Amino acid sequence: MIRTRFAPSPTGYMHIGGMRTALFCWLWARRQGGCFVLRIDDTDEKRNLRDALPPILDAFRWLGLDWDEGPDVGGPHGPYFQSERGERYRAAVQQLLESGKAYRDFEPAEETARQRQEAERARRPWISSRLSCELSEREIEEKLAAGEPHVVRFLIPRERTVQVTDLVRGEVRWDAALMPDPVIARADGSPLYNLATVVDDAQMNITHVIRAEEHLSNTPVQVLLYEALGYPVPQFAHLPFVAAPSSKRKLSKRDIGRYRGQKEFRKLFELGDAVLPRTGHDPSDDRLSPVMVAFYRDVGFLPAGLLNALVRLGWSLDDETEYLSLQEMVNSFHLDRVVKGAAGFDPDKLLNYQAHWMSRLSEEQRISGCRRFLLAAGLLDEDDAAIAERIGPVVNLLGDRLRVFGDILSADEFFVADDAVTYDEKAFQKRVVAPDQAVDLLRSLKQRLEACAPFDAPTLQRLLETFVQENGIRFGMIAPALRVCLTGRPQGPDLTESMALLGRDSCLTRLDRALGRAESIRADSSVPDRTAAAEGDC
RNA sequence: GGCCCCAUCGUCUAGUCAGGCCUAGGACACUGGAUUUUCAUUCCAGCAACGGGGGUUCGAAUCCCCCUGGGGUCACCA
Known part of the structure; x- marks a missing residue:
């Protein structure tokens, strides 16, 4: 049984690139008749979960991507919040400590940092000093009794070569002798990402870890951790990241300000400026920028349009198929056909997919979609039957000019008073x-x-x-x-x-x-x- | 800088694993024309790519090597 997972940290928004990764995870699970798990990586997040999680779940719901296990629905491998799984991480750390595969490092953080900088300056790879490994059991006990702060580091088996057969990249290998011993537990005992991810993925029986390329460099550490803990190593598939239009750089929330001035993004920002303020949204809110899923919902895109654009970013069915419904994606998706290079997000193409799926809607669907926007903009008085009845004819008259539901607002002359x-x-x-x-x-x-x-x-x-x-x-x-x-x-x-x-x-x-x-x-x-x-x- | 990844039209991609069917296909964008008494649609046409250099081979976008270029990552973040 195939099991995939998507593990967002609660940030208060759903990034378009993350959504693409989630879509691929979901498709692979659905295609194989497996399970898709949603897990919330809220380790050490001080954020308010109550505000930060809903936008993420909303994005999934809006696009119609359901999850078999996770928040709201539960499941046999819960809890699905890392903040509630502390015991399991502590047990794993304990196990590694007892089997000699991890050690308590009493070296002050500043000292470690100094060594790292020195190595960098000397242009040689930095690996852990392991001074704390010289300590006798007695010395360790004394330090513990004295309450000396320390972290727990995983002892990298330096003689190893780590090799994985990545489902999209093929064979990738690393020399463990070049890897620093990663911290797996902080001074306060809380776990770090690499440890928590491995423990969770293993205990949740995840068979395919499908994630973005930036995690490729975490992979060797994780593989070694799986092995040290006696877990089977899952299959990995590292997806190319979604790049900013006409660039190879990762599409990023931090660059939203710059995107605003770019010609590739112009149409999208114009759409946002035309629709968002009139429906009670703030277009300058980064969470409602074209980098985020919510933007497309609030401007009146169809899930099918966004989904189609996302799936074609780094994947193709063959040499001619452009338009796929979610069901068609499920029927034909395969990791074999994921490309290796980063794919630039293309607003023009997105608009084209959107127009295609809009044109396939029934009259009723178009009308009800537009009604929501007219209502939100205060252009529709439900009590005024004459105006309400006008929506249908206007929508029909507009025809192809209606690319997104928000476009109905640019035909407001049919809904406003004569003066x-x-x-x-x-x-x-x-x-x-x-x-x-x-x-x-x-x-x-x-x-x-x-x-x-x-x-x-x-x-x-x-x-x-x-x-x-x-x-x-x-x-x-x-x-x-x-x-x-x-x-x-x-x-x-x-x-x-x-x-x-x-x-x-x-x-x-x-x-x-x-x-x-x-x-x-x-x-x-x-x-x-x-x-x-x-x-x-x- | 170390490690790792990547490289076909402006963009998304097919073709690469099993070399010849590739004078490199499709889509978006763009340009021109037709239709539409505006706009949008629709239709037709056009533009446009194998990063460079060496090999291997009768033959290379496809296999090998080097170079160049781009990117990711190097935390007691995830």
Whole structure:
């Protein structure tokens, strides 16, 4: 029975790279009909678990990655919090001490650090002095009785060569003679990562340790620990890390500030800036940056879109398959096909996967997704049936323009009051204010609209065509201007469909308002800039 | 610096283990065109890569060596 685990430390956020690692662990377990364990590495974390853990579990739940054992669900190998497993680590340390595979090191930390620096300066590898190993049993007992502080170090068998057959990297070997004796228990007796991980993975019967590449250098120590404790050594698979766009550097929370200015990340940050503030979130919160899973949820991505992007970072099914549902991933995932090189996270490609999965949604699914965002932005009054019923038609009208659910907010002209339309200033100037005939044309068109019946798209379309013909103008002279007046925007979905949706009353009211606005602007500007007049060709 | 890992279009990748089917395939991005009376879609076309040098071989992206470049890690963090 295959068992994999993901062991996050509670940090209060779920990193996109960590999520990819978790996805691969999960897929491997599911693919093999095994178990996926979630374990919380909260050794020595002073953080508040109650605040720091939920965001991580939420990320898993949102993406639909369930766990067979771990927080909330328990399991036969618990507890699943390292902070509750202290006894087991103490027992392991005791066992190593008694079998002579570890020793108490009384050397002051400063002294050890000094030796390390000296070795570094002399450009030679540093290994432990092992001075404390010279101590007689009596001396040790005396020091213990005197309460002298000490750590416990694992005694590296220096004659060994450690070799592992990594499932993605193949054979990797290390010379143990070059390895310092790692501390496995602090002065206060608490365990360190390498020890705790080995004890947990072994006791939880983890068969495949799938983790990010940065752990590769921990592997030899851990292998030696497995052996010293008499545990079977699991299989290892070290995944290449997720790199920042167009780079080979690890995607990092610390670099968020720099990412903000990068062109590769621009679309994502723009999306965040457009959606997050309007739905009660703070876009400057690092926990809601494109490096974190929560960002994608709160901006309106689909789990399928993010998942698809993540799985293709370092893995491919064959030479052509790009789009995979979670079920298809489960059916076809294999560690054999994980690549070795770091993969740069590509926002453009992510957007493309997202668009693909969005297009496969049913109308109802799209509507309910958008409703959440309209509600969160306060644009939807559930009591106003007329507005509520408008969501469906708007969503349909928007079509492919709706890439993420948050995009619905950029069509807010269909949900705001007629006197709350905000205008794209540049477009308003260019299409309505600057052209000499624009205002007169619009005024004349308004009269036709008043009489237009029925007020539906085909009729409006004919009306516009006739209007254009009669006035001997081009479509581009009137359509863009009309659009700006009605929606405030320079472009958007089909104009007459939009008008029909808005309804006659709204159209007329908005037209009036815009016309009044244009006139007062023209009156204000003593030197009208005619050169800016549109050679409208829309 | 020590140790370890990695190296195909701008990006994600196929091809490498079992050398010839590779004048290196797909996708995203980009560019041009068609459709759409705007935008978005859709369709067609184009651009574009085996880091360098030595071997081995009839033949190398694929095997070997060296170099270069990039990265990770070196805690009483995880």
